[in-house]
Amino acid sequence: MNCYRIQRMIESTKGIVFQSVKYSETSIIVKILTESRGIQSYIIKGVRSKKAKIKTALFQPLQLLEITANHRENKDLNFLKEARVSFAYQSIPFDMQKRSVLMFLTEVLVRSIKEESANQTLFDWLWKSLIWYDLAASPGADFHLVFLIQMSKFLGFYPKNPERASGYFDLQEGVFINSEPPHPHYISGVFTEMFHQLLLTSFNSLGNLSFTSGQRRKLLNTLITYYQLHLTGFGELKSLEVLQQLFE
Missing domain, CATH: 2.40.50.140 (Nucleic acid-binding proteins)
Incomplete structure (x- = not known):
């Protein structure tokens, strides 16, 4: 036996x-x-x-x-x-905008983080980011964009040359380039500049961003495509439409 x-x-x-x-x-x-x-x-x-x-x-x-x-x-x-x-969250339970952003971020996190082993730097960053957002009196409408950019560092696909803002950003390769890539997954022109601006923005400097609702929607869709290209099985987000309507 x-x-x-x-x-x-x-x-x-x-x-x-x-x-x-x-x-x-x-x-x-x-x-x-x-x-x-x-x-x-x-x-x-x-x-x-x-x-x-x-x-x-x-x-x-x-x-x-x-x-x-x-x-x-x-x-x-x-x-x-x-x-x-x-x-204990101080503002999130009573703020519809913050609750909607957290609903969206929850879905992103569930689809992005799968590892059953400790990742201290990711955990610390996420813990502190959530507290920052809760305590921020006026975080603006772009927290989720900077959040997605910053989290890509811990997931392994942060842009390879963030110091260089060229005419195109190749979403598939995660790199700024000078010429149009041979596939449809890229941004160019003013949106490349805006995407690069997100890379340079911390939570404390969110007030420096001044995107229109249309630009914000485009940047969010770009970031979601970026995640879909780099994370197998990421799929479509059910909470996306609610978030986009919130910031119209």
């Missing part, structure tokens, strides 16, 4: 909620980007019951948590034992 022992580890870590789905009448499964283990899925039993110690409200998209979980070796689904809010 073969006997073996399942290795278990109780671990506490920071986590950013990506999504939650109903598992049974009283339980849910949540996908969380953790600081220590990357993307992890957890089952939380009894969370939908009236006597639940952990409330479902904790698992709103992009909620910033401190969690304690029971990790089992080589298991895709583990058990969440404890969870509490690490940083």
Whole structure:
């Protein structure tokens, strides 16, 4: 008779909620980007019951948590034992524009980040970016554009020569070039200049951007195409139309 022992580890870590789905009448499964283990899925039993110690409200998209979980070796689904809010959003729950932006960013993040291993620099950047956006009194209408540009650094396809703004930007190769590429995935002219301006913009300098709604729509569509070209299975975004209507 073969006997073996399942290795278990109780671990506490920071986590950013990506999504939650109903598992049974009283339980849910949540996908969380953790600081220590990357993307992890957890089952939380009894969370939908009236006597639940952990409330479902904790698992709103992009909620910033401190969690304690029971990790089992080589298991895709583990058990969440404890969870509490690490940083309570001050403005996002009450601001329709910010909530809509976060809904869009949640979908982008779920489609972009798959790794089940720690990525400390990505996690720290995302954690700090969300807090910055919540605390910003007037972040403007272009936070999501700069967010997408900055995140491409951690995903491996940030433009290769950001210091050089040539006449064309090749979305397929991720590089500024002087002549039109032999494929349709590129931008040119004024939109190349605007795209380059995004590369030079930090969250704190968002106020320097002055795009029209049409330009903003074009830049967003360009960035989504850029992600689709570099991330297999990225697909079409369901939340895109809502976001575009918001900034018309």
